[in-house]
Amino acid sequence: MTYSLGEELPRPVASTELFDRLSSRRSASAQTLQSPGPAPAVLDSILALGARTPDHGKLFPWRFVVMGPESRHQIAKALRPLADRQPDPKKAAAVLGKLTAPPVSILVLSVPVAGHPVPVWEQELSAGAVCMNLEHAAAAFGFSTSWITDWYSYDTEAKALFGVREGERVAGFIHIGTVAEAPLERVRPDVAALTTHLP
Numbered sequence: 001m002t003y004s005l006g007e008e009l010p011r012p013v014a015s016t017e018l019f020d021r022l023s024s025r026r027s028a029s030a031q032t033l034q035s036p037g038p039a040p041a042v043l044d045s046i047l048a049l050g051a052r053t054p055d056h057g058k059l060f061p062w063r064f065v066v067m068g069p070e071s072r073h074q075i076a077k078a079l080r081p082l083a084d085r086q087p088d089p090k091k092a093a094a095v096l097g098k099l100t101a102p103p104v105s106i107l108v109l110s111v112p113v114a115g116h117p118v119p120v121w122e123q124e125l126s127a128g129a130v131c132m133n134l135e136h137a138a139a140a141f142g143f144s145t146s147w148i149t150d151w152y153s154y155d156t157e158a159k160a161l162f163g164v165r166e167g168e169r170v171a172g173f174i175h176i177g178t179v180a181e182a183p184l185e186r187v188r189p190d191v192a193a194l195t196t197h198l199p
């Protein structure tokens, strides 16, 4: 569904499907994401839904790099020697499996506008919100997802391999695919202990 600028949008309606999705949301382990992934037209829809994210100042301070398996395999090969410089080289090499297994990956980059009255922090939060929205959007088409950063999101040489530019930060790799087995519930926070109610 697309809307034109200024067009009246539907107001929220109670939705058991949305409630069920939110109350059972669970990430997949990236290594378990298999084909099928989203077809190109579905991927376009997922990106469009992901970009429908709160963003102070309408700056759109993020961008996407859509990565098929070939580019990720090539980059993972180039990352292998860089893994040796990590504090735990064996683990750093092992986690590259998360990068190569999924059929489709979206690298979300935070691209804050420096010197703008909207603080960079808020612009970075918007990039995080895009990641979450992409995960929900992928779920709307029946796909599972994994939001990963790992060491190569923070290593300067590694980031260059993904085409990360000066001033950009990795908000996450949103890996998308299909899982063979249902996820299991994990520990959840005591929401009441984290919440203050004011009159």
Ligand SMILES: Cc1cc2nc3c(=O)[nH]c(=O)nc-3n(C[C@H](O)[C@H](O)[C@H](O)COP(=O)(O)O)c2cc1C
Pocket (backbone or CB within 6 Å): 025, 026, 027, 028, 146, 147, 148, 149, 150, 151, 171, 172, 186
């Ligand atoms: C910004 C960000 C980066 C993350 N990076 C990693 C990562 O590098 N490796 C990892 O195992 N999980 C990472 N996670 C956590 C997973 O995406 C996932 O949320 C976590 O495994 C908990 O599962 P759940 O989403 O089903 O609650 C990251 C989450 C966020 C928000």
